[in-house]
Structures are given as structure tokens and as C-alpha cells.
Amino acid sequence: MTGRPTTAVLPPSLRARLGLVAALAALVVAVLAALFAGHSQGSRVDRWIIPPTADSVRPPWRFVAQTLDFLGEPAGSAMVVVAAVTGCLLLRRPRAAVLMVAGPGLAVGAATLLKHLVGRTIHGADNLSYPSGHTAFLTALATVAALLATDRLGLGGTAGTSLVLAAALVAGAAMGWAQVALGAHYPTDVLGGCCTALAVTPATAWLVDRAADRMAVRSAERTAGAGQRERR
Template identity: 45%
Template sequence: MNPALPPALRPAAFVLAVAGGLGALVLGLVYAGTSGPTGPDATLVDALAWSGDPWWTIATVIDFVGEPVGAIVTMAVFLGLCWYSRRPRTAVTGVVAVLLTVGLTSGLKPVTGRYIHGEFLAYPSGHTGFAAALTFTAALGVLGGVRRGPASVLLVVAVVVAGAAMGWAEVTMGAHYPTDTLGGLGVALAVVPVTALLIDKGATRRTQ
């Protein structure tokens, strides 16, 4: 049975996990209780918030993936592909990791108390966490048969691109500051490898 966390990708996955977890923690501490674009955000908001079409339309489409209906459709496609390729561990990991990531990002918002537009809790970004967690899980499943070096590089690229795309969309739409999206990405990076490892260990014990 295909593992959720292929052995060849464990080093890269856990480097991402440590970096993501520490990054999310540090950013949360730095920006807790703030309500405006300070530090790097003050510059990055202007650089990343591209106004007018086609950028607004593209951002809206990307953002839809993290909305309830879009997330359900995306998860259904993901689970269908897992079923077709016979990767039950990847499927379970995706569901659990996404639920944990979205739950953590939602729970951390009132703890950090960072607001955007003076009324909406912003840190960390759940949309970015969702996109990164699902992409991370899918990449682990797809790249398991690739040599360690290229697979590790492709894994990092896939997760960064997914996080960057959703992060850009959230900033362009005014829903988050750039550092909020980095926090959401960090939470996903920390959650997925641990979840995948636990799923693999649980499946192994059941077959013994």
C-alpha cells in the first residue's frame, strides 16, 4: 500500500514542518494584537494587491477554492483521484490534515487577535492553510516514486506555489495581510507531515 509519507520525502517534509511551525509561531507573536499593515506588510500590500481585471477575476477564482463550496468541490476531486490511483492513506491524510489546518487557523485567530479593516480577525489565513495542506498531501502521494533529490525540490516548489497563489489572492482581495498568509502556510507545513506519519503508523499497526 502506498504510504502517505514516502520515506524518501521525510527529510524534506519535516524540514518544511519545522520551518513552517516556527515561522507561524514567530509571526503570530510579532503581529498579535495589531490592526494595520506594519513592517514588511506595509510594503508588500502595495506590491501584491494588483487592482483591476484580469487580476481581480483571477484572485476571485483562486479564493473560491478556499470558500466552503469550492473547498467541498476541491476535496471531492482530490478524493476521487485518490480512489482512482488507489491511495487510501493519502486520501485520509488529506481529509485529516485539512480539517486540522483549518481548525487551527480558525482557533488561532482570536488568540492572536490581529484585525484587518478594524473588524475581521486575520492571522493566520485559513484559505492559504487549506490550499497548502491539500497540495502538500497530494504532492507527497504523487512524488513517492521519484528519486529523493528531484522529488524534494518538486515538493517544495508545489507547496510554495500553492501557498503563494492563494496568499496573493487573499491580499489582492483585501482579506489578509501578506504575513497572515505566511502564517497559514506555516500551519499547513507543520500539520501535514505529522498527520501523514501518524496515518502510516496506524495503518501499519492494523495490518500486523
């Protein structure tokens, strides 16, 4: 592993584009956090989309919403991550396997920290809501999967970025729908969760590549040094 584009979990052709996406996503998260800090009810936008505390979904769609919600719970997310990591290892993509754990983990960690900093609540003072950790998790997971697919398919900058954004938005919309339909979050919470993942995951991918490249260089240096000593 020498940092070649084929081994990088964040392809060089996507770095600038996804860096811009991450910056814009972070800006959205910050703006929404400032707008809704300390609030205990939905905004006008939230009320326009759906009554924010209404448990409005009915069977059979309720089962779909509950299934998606389970994927964001500790047991469900652990099952999904283990399956994803196994797939990465079978494909011989160790960096992607690391990112499958680190990306969603840091996205959820950031969402949890933001919840305590922002202090927005739903259904009472104990239920912190902004941003949605469930949405951040599934969006981050889909982003990592799309990065892996981009590498496997050899997509260029525009096509690869489009695939990553499409995967992230579809996953975020699906989990966001479930969270709002079940009355667990306001619509703007799920937007914040999706943007949190888009801000965190590309940066995490870049850090994984940097760390892996440094380890590869150090390993090569040790191997070269050992070879020189043997020749002496």
C-alpha cells in the same frame, strides 16, 4: 498494506527532510504570531509590499483572484476535496484519500485556532486575519498531491522534497496573492498560513501512516488467528 514505502503516504526518504521543514515552518508561525498578536494594522513589511487594506486588483485579474478565493470557501473547498479524494481512490491510494481530507482539514483547523489566539485583525475588530485559512487550505492540498506524485513517480529524497516544497509554495503564493489583492489579508498573514500547512501536513501524513500500519498488523494477526483455529 504492510507499511512498505510504496504504500506510505509519507515516503520514508522524505520523512527526515519534511520533518525539518515542518519544524522550521512551525517556528516561523510562532515568531509571526508573537510579533503581530493583538495588532489591527499591517506591519512595515506589509505596507512595503502593498497597502494592506487596498482592494487593488482589477478585471480580468479580479476574476482570477475571486476564483482562487472561492476554492478556500466551504463550498469550493468541499468540491475540491471531493474531487481529490475521488482521484486518490481511483488510483487505489486510500491513505492519500484520507490525507486529502485530514491534511487540509487540520491545517485550516490550526489556522482558525491561531486566529483566535493571536487576535490580529483587518478591516475592523471582527475580522481575524493571522494566519490565512484560505492559504493554509490550498497549501496543504497541494502538499498532499505532491506527496502522492512523489510516490507515483518514485522520486528520491532530494527530488521528492523539492517537488513537495515547490507545489506548496506555488499554491501558497497563488492563494496568498488572491487574499492580499482582494484586501482580505496582510502579506504576513498568508506567509503564516502557508507555514501552518507546511507544519501540519507532514505530521498528519506520518500519523495516517502509523494508524494504517497498526490497522494492517491487527488485521493480519486476526487473519492468522482465524487460520490457526480452522486448522485445529
